[in-house]
Structures are given as structure tokens and as C-alpha cells.
Amino acid sequence: MSELSAALRKEALLQWRTRAQLAAVFVFGASALLLFSFAIGPDSAALRRHSAGFLWLGLLLASTLTLAESFQSEMEQRALEAQLLMPVRPAALFYGKAISNWAQLSLLGFALVPVMVVLYDAGTDRLGALLGVILLGTAGLSAPGTLYAAMTSQARARQTLLPLLLFPLVVPVLLAATRASSLLITGDPMGQVRSWALLLACFDAIYWSLCGLLFGRVVED
Amino acid sequence: MDLDDGRPAAAFFFAGLGVLLLLAGSYWGLFVAPAETYMGDVQRIMYVHVPTAWNTMLAFTFAFGCALAFLFLGGWKWDSRMEAAMEVGVVLAVLVCMQGAIWAKPTWGVWWDWDPRLTTTAVLVFAFAGILALRHFVDDPVRRATWSAVATIVAFVDVPIVYYSVRWWNSLHQMQSTPETVSSAFHWPLRINAFAILFLMIAAISLRSRIAALRLRTELAPPPPAPAPQTGTAAAEATR
Numbered sequence: 291m292s293e294l295s296a297a298l299r300k301e302a303l304l305q306w307r308t309r310a311q312l313a314a315v316f317v318f319g320a321s322a323l324l325l326f327s328f329a330i331g332p333d334s335a336a337l338r339r340h341s342a343g344f345l346w347l348g349l350l351l352a353s354t355l356t357l358a359e360s361f362q363s364e365m366e367q368r369a370l371e372a373q374l375l376m377p378v379r380p381a382a383l384f385y386g387k388a389i390s391n392w393a394q395l396s397l398l399g400f401a402l403v404p405v406m407v408v409l410y411d412a413g414t415d416r417l418g419a420l421l422g423v424i425l426l427g428t429a430g431l432s433a434p435g436t437l438y439a440a441m442t443s444q445a446r447a448r449q450t451l452l453p454l455l456l457f458p459l460v461v462p463v464l465l466a467a468t469r470a471s472s473l474l475i476t477g478d479p480m481g482q483v484r485s486w487a488l489l490l491a492c493f494d495a496i497y498w499s500l501c502g503l504l505f506g507r508v509v510e511d
Numbered sequence: 512m513d514l515d516d517g518r519p520a521a522a523f524f525f526a527g528l529g530v531l532l533l534l535a536g537s538y539w540g541l542f543v544a545p546a547e548t549y550m551g552d553v554q555r556i557m558y559v560h561v562p563t564a565w566n567t568m569l570a571f572t573f574a575f576g577c578a579l580a581f582l583f584l585g586g587w588k589w590d591s592r593m594e595a596a597m598e599v600g601v602v603l604a605v606l607v608c609m610q611g612a613i614w615a616k617p618t619w620g621v622w623w624d625w626d627p628r629l630t631t632t633a634v635l636v637f638a639f640a641g642i643l644a645l646r647h648f649v650d651d652p653v654r655r656a657t658w659s660a661v662a663t664i665v666a667f668v669d670v671p672i673v674y675y676s677v678r679w680w681n682s683l684h685q686m687q688s689t690p691e692t693v694s695s696a697f698h699w700p701l702r703i704n705a706f707a708i709l710f711l712m713i714a715a716i717s718l719r720s721r722i723a724a725l726r727l728r729t730e731l732a733p734p735p736p737a738p739a740p741q742t743g744t745a746a747a748e749a750t751r
Contacts, residue, residue, distance in 0.1 A: 434665060441658045446648045455645060455662060458638040459669050461630075462676040469680065485679070493672055500668060504661045507582060 293378045297386025304363060305390060311359060316398055319352040320405045327409055334411055341412035342471035346427065346464055349399050353428075354453045356394050357435040360387060361443035370509060380506035388436040388501070395428035412475045419483065420474045426490040427467030430497065434459050437501040440508050466490045522717035529710035536703030544700055553617050557697075560610040562705035564632075566712045567607050570600030571635060571667065573716070578663035581656060587731070590656035591723035593663060594646060595716045597639050603712065604636045627678040634673045638666040652730045 305312075326344040330336050364370040373383060400421060407413050414420055435456055442451040470486035540558035547554035577593035580586070611629060612622045623629065642662045649655040 437661070437665070441645070441662070444649075444654070445645065445658075446650075451641075451645055451648055454641040455638075458634045458641060459666060461634050462669070462672045465676050465680055489672075489676055489679070496668065496672070497665075500665065504664065507657055508661055 293382035294385055297378070297382050298389060301386050301390035305394065308359075308363070312356075312394060312397065315352050315355050315394075316401050318355060319348045319398055319402050322348040322351055323402065323405050323409055337410040338412050339472075339476060341406050341410035342475055343468050344410070345399075345402060345406045345471060346468045348402060349395065349424075349428070350431065350457070350460070350464060352398055353395055353431050353435060354456065356398070357391060357432070357439040357456075358443065358448060358452050360391050360394075360436065361439045365443050374509060380509055381502045383509070384436065384440075384502050384505035387440075388433050388498070391436050392429050392432040395432055396425055399424035399428055414475045416474050420471060423467055423470045423474065423483075423487060423490070426487060426494060427463055427471075429494045430463035430467070430490055431456075431460055433494070433497040433501045437505055437508065440505065462493050463490065466493070519718055519721055522714045522721075525710045525717070526714035529707050529712075529714060532703055532707035532710065536700045536707050539703065540700035544697055547697075550618060553614060556610055556614045558700045558704050559708075560607065560614060561701060562708045563603055563610060564607045564628075565705055566708045567600055567603040567632070567635075569709070570596050570603055570712055570716070571639065571670075574600060574639075574663055575667040578660035578667075581660045582664075587656070587727055588720075588724065590652075590660070591720045591727060592716065593656075593660065594643075594723045595719035597643055597659075597663065598719055599712055599715045601636055601639050601643065602715075603708075604632050604639075607632055608636065625677065625680070627674050630677040631670060631674045635666075635670065638669065639663075642666060652727060 323344055326340075326347065327337055330340060361370075364373075374380065403417075403420065403424070435452075438452055438455045438459075442448040442455070445451055466486045466489040470483050470490070473483045473486070536558060540555050544555070544558075546552050574593050574596035577589045577596060581589035581593060608629070611632075615624065616622050642659050645662060646655050646659050649658060
């Protein structure tokens with residue numbers, strides 16, 4: 291536990307020192323939301339209907355920037371190798387990084403909600419539930435994203451490889467998070483949100499444990 | 512070095528047997544088996560589509576098994592087999608999608624539908640194609656093998672979640688065809704082609720695995736010895 295808290299302190303310091311990057315990623319996500327509306331046209335009903343999909347696509351695209359950047363600083367001056375030489379388990383390093391990425395992506399998601407409401411007139415009276423879905427969905431992006439970012443940061447063509455590996459894998463997250471958010475915005479007469487949230491939670495549980503187990507193999511070889 | 516680059520005679524035997532069975536099964540399916548009542552001749556694509564789909568899943572399952580074996584048992588042969596199984600699996604999965612699209616257009620009226628099995632197959636193609644791309648962009652053989660084994664395990668675990676998430680989302684595909692669910696007039700060509708494609712797949716994986724093993728042998732070979740330092744006389748001879 292002390293290993294994890296040390297890893298989290300290191301991540302918090304790292305995030306604080308590169309806080310301008312989070313603002314840049316937010317601008318990227320917001321401009322993606324703006325561009326999606328041009329693809330549909332000025333049809334306010336259609337924009338509102340597709341608003342949840344646009345929000346999650348914007349988050350998914352922006353997540354590749356955040357995730358790729360999270361290991362960039364670890365590669366400079368071989369900082370990751372130095373951390374592995376310390377008496378700390380790789381799983382603690384993984385969970386420190388994954389929780390940090392989850393926090394960043396959740397903040398980004400929360401910040402994009404007002405942009406979505408303004409651009410697509412997609413307000414909801416169940417804001418707490420929507421923020422909960424964002425928390426579950428970004429958890430699903432951050433665990434496999436952190437594992438793949440650790441691999442691709444050490445490979446050639448890292449900008450291409452990360453989305454190539456991550457996007458097919460997170461199809462269930464995109465699908466469940468979009469459906470749950472859409473039901474919260476447009477109405478949920480059949481009470482389906484809970485099922486989609488459960489699917490997200492199952493995906494999160496599987497991937498947070500599996501990626502934590504496999505991370506050691508990725509960084510130790 | 513634990514490499515799997517033995518003689519390919521068995522692979523050629525399986526390839527020959529596979530071609531013969533495929534010819535027999537296709538002849539039976541095209542000319543002997545009766546046309547299906549509702550779909551007519553379009554249904555005959557089932558004799559290659561269903562066996563290809565079964566063998567696609569077998570190839571990816573084998574790749575998953577090789578990834579586990581490489582990580583937990585060790586041995587380079589598992590890496591070359593995993594690479595071969597993934598490549599053959601991707602080719603078979605693309606074939607399944609193409610055959611499915613050819614069947615879907617006259618039957619469903621569309622080339623593609625967001626059905627669980629179709630979507631899961633498409634996701635599998637992209638997931639494993641991504642892992643093959645990762646292998647091409649990593650030069651160190653140890654890292655390449657370990658990372659692709661990890662990515663294969665993660666992608667394979669994703670398959671049932673993708674399937675059930677898409678199933679909740681939308682479903683149109685009919686129930687799986689097996690020899691038990693079709694009339695006896697149809698199941699012989701289905702069985703024969705299933706074995707034909709299985710043998711062809713074994714041959715392709717075996718030959719591709721041998722190519723991967725030969726490449727690994729080159730990559731893992733020790734570097735050539737450094738030239739001996741030249742003495743004063745030898746250096747003078749060389750510069751003359």
C-alpha cells in the first residue's frame with residue numbers, strides 16, 4: 291500500500307508539473323465536439339440524439355493523447371528503468387499510473403459535459419448518474435490504455451500503434467458508455483442504464499485486474 | 512535454442528489433404544446437396560463460410576494458448592507459432608467477413624449488419640491486425656514476443672465481452688449452424704469442408720511458423736566476432 295501511495299504521489303507531482311497539458315487536451319476534446327456537429331448539420335434534434343456518442347468519441351480521441359503522454363516522461367533519461375530498480379512491485383507502478391490517467395480522463399470528461407450541453411442542447415436532470423457513467427467509462431479506457439501506452443512508448447511509430455491497439459479493445463466501453471449516457475440524456479423509460487453501467491463495471495473489474503497482472507511482463511523484459 | 516523450424520513435409524501433407532477434401536466438399540456442396548427451400552443456391556456459401564468461421568476461432572484460440580505458453584512456460588517456438596496463428600487467423604477472419612457479406616446482401620438486403628458475431632469478428636480482425644503491426648514496429652525479439660503475447664491475452668479476453676455487449680445492443684444473425692442443426696442432406700459437405708479448412712490452416716500455421724522461426728534464428732544469433740586487433744606489421748601491410 292505504501293508502494294502504491296508513493297507511486298500516486300509521484301504521479302500527482304508529475305501531473306501538477308505538466309498541468310498545461312490537461313488544458314491542451316481539453317481544447318482538443320472540445321474542438322472535436324465542435325467538428326462532430328458540422329458532420330451532422332444544424333439539426334438540433336439529431337445533434338441531441340447523437341450527443342452521447344460524440345462525447346465518448348471526443349473522450350476516446352483525447353484519451354490517446356493523455357495516455358501516450360503519460361509514459362513519455364518515464365522514457366526520458368530511462369526513468370522507468372530506474373523505478374524498476376527500486377524495491378517496488380511493477381503492479382504498484384501500474385496502478386499509480388492507471389489511477390492518475392483515470393483521474394485525468396474523468397476530469398476531461400466532466401469538463402466536456404458543459405461543452406456538450408451548450409453545443410448540442412443535451413442537458414440531463416440525472417447529472418450525478420452521467421458523471422458516474424463517465425467515471426466507469428474512463429476507468430475502462432485507462433487500464434488497458436496504460437498497459438498499451440507502456441508498450442508503445444518504447445516502440446517505433448508510437449502515435450499510430452496506441453490507437454491501433456486500443457480502439458478495437460475498448461469497443462465494449464464505447465458501446466456501453468454511449469448507450470448509458472444517451473439514455474440519461476434522451477430518457478430511460480425501460481430502466482436500462484443500470485445494465486449498461488453493470489457491463490462497464492464488469493469490463494473495468496476484468497481489465498484492472500488483468501492489466502495489473504500483466505504489466506510486470508511488459509516493463510521487466 | 513528452442514526453435515520450431517523442422518522439416519515441412521508434414522505441412523505439405525496436410526496442405527495436400529486439405530485441398531483434396533476442399534475439392535470433394537465443395538463438389539458435394541455445389542452439385543450433390545439439395546438447394547435450401549427459402550434461400551435457394553445462396554445458402555451453399557454456408558459450406559465454406561461456417562467451416563471458415565469455426566477455424567478462425569480455432570486459430571485465435573491457438574494463438575492465445577501460444578501466448579500463455581510463451582509467458583508462463585517459455586520457449587521461442589511458442590512465439591513463432593503465435594505469430595503464425597495470428598496471421599492465419601486474421602486472413603481467415605477477413606475471409607469470413609467477405610463470405611458473410613456475399614451471403615448477407617441477397618438474404619438480408621445489406622452487405623453488413625451490426626450483429627454480435629459479425630461485429631465481434633470485425634473487432635477481432637482489427638485487434639489482431641494491431642498486434643501484428645506492433646510486432647513489425649518492435650525490433651528487439653524479446654520485447655516483441657513478450658508484448659505481443661500480453662496483447663494477445665488482453666485481446667482474446669475481450670472477445671466474449673465484445674460479443675455480449677453487441678448482443679445487448681443489436682442482433683439479427685441466425686443461430687449458429689452445426690451438423691446437428693441442419694438436415695443430414697447438408698451436413699456432409701459442412702463436415703468435409705470443416706476438416707479441409709482445418710488441415711489447410713494447420714499447414715499454413717506450420718509453414719508460417721517455420722518462416723518466423725528461421726527469422727528468429729537470424730535475430731538471436733550471436734554477433735560475428737570482432738576483428739582481431741592488427742599488429743604493427745599487419746597494419747602496415749593493410750595500408751600498403
